Amino acid sequence: MIKHQGIMLWLFVVVVIIWPVGKCQQNDYSTIRRGFAEMSIHSTTKKQHVKFDYKVCLNSMPYYIKATANPKYSTGVEKFNVTVVQINFYNAVLELERIDEDSGWGEMLFTVQWTIYHISDYITSTATVQYRVDYDTDVKISETSRVSEVYDQGLSKLPALQNNTHFQPRLSQEKQNGHRFLVFDKTFNNLVTNLDLNRKQGENDLVTVFIVYRVDSHRATNSEPERGLFGADNLGWDKFIALSIDILYVSGAVGDSIQITSTLNNANPRALHVWNVLSVQWNVDGGVDASSVWCNGKLLQRFQAKTTPSDTKFIIGSADRDGISYLHGAIGEFVLFKGIILLDDVMKKYHLHFIEKWGIEAGPIPL
Incomplete structure (x- = not known):
């Protein structure tokens, strides 16, 4: 009142x-x-x-x-x-x-x-990039439903591209809670966006990523165990997110990366055949515990981010531009914010929006 x-x-x-x-x-x-x-x-x-x-x-x-x-x-x-x-x-x-x-x-x-x-309008109006494939007008597809381009609904208007037909993800015919999604079902599937995540000198790095996704299998070998969701890995421990059967890897942290092995009820980012929304905020200037990892509206870990080299591309569906740590699964929505600090209450509200939109089983989220 x-x-x-x-x-x-x-x-x-x-x-x-x-x-x-x-x-x-x-x-x-x-x-x-x-x-x-x-x-x-x-x-x-x-x-x-x-x-x-x-x-x-x-x-x-x-x-x-x-x-x-x-x-x-x-x-x-x-x-x-x-x-x-x-x-x-x-x-x-x-x-x-x-x-x-x-x-x-x-x-x-x-x-x-x-x-x-x-809230959906506000996210679109403030996000640097937002990729989603609810409508056929969002994507450029071939006769085999392979996707060569996803149009950005955010502020940058930079498309996510894949010109190599062997590496293109597929547009789903089925829907998750009424929404189409991208299927990553072939080796080295990935999409590339030409956007530098970091300032030229590395200062004031502030990036937050939300990914709505499903993992369908983990890698069987120990040499390359990860499934990459997102990355700008240029062999310098730049920002990336990857999964193995028992570890969630988040790079761009002090000490190069953090490895999260614990999970919460209805918040296991590594679970197979389950839709999740995962977010990572890298806030370098915020110092210790200013950066965070969330899954399905629940905080998994806080960490300290570090400055990372400038890189003019980032990848969706892999942790690196070569697509070696490729995803086997699906991505429904990808949203990236630059230069905006998302506090815990906002983080929870955004997670709740994606949970409701995509029909994710998450349990109660106290706001």
């Missing part, structure tokens, strides 16, 4: 909704909603709370709202900060704060604009 201070009053009048709110054509998945209204607002203090109704039908609670509020007939003197302080199913509350002087203001007509994001 929002507490009222002093004689702060809820004074606002919605004059008119000027434009209809509808879908933003960001991509095939988007349910982003936008709208605005004119409100007559005054305040006796420098801060005032204002509630506005979305006036649209929503299927779920908004995850994030971006809002602005500006005087319609501004003199150029009054300046305001706007913060969304409460999100409800049908409406939200803004806090207007006057910042040009420490005082309230008289009756003034504001134009309030807002953009409503559900």
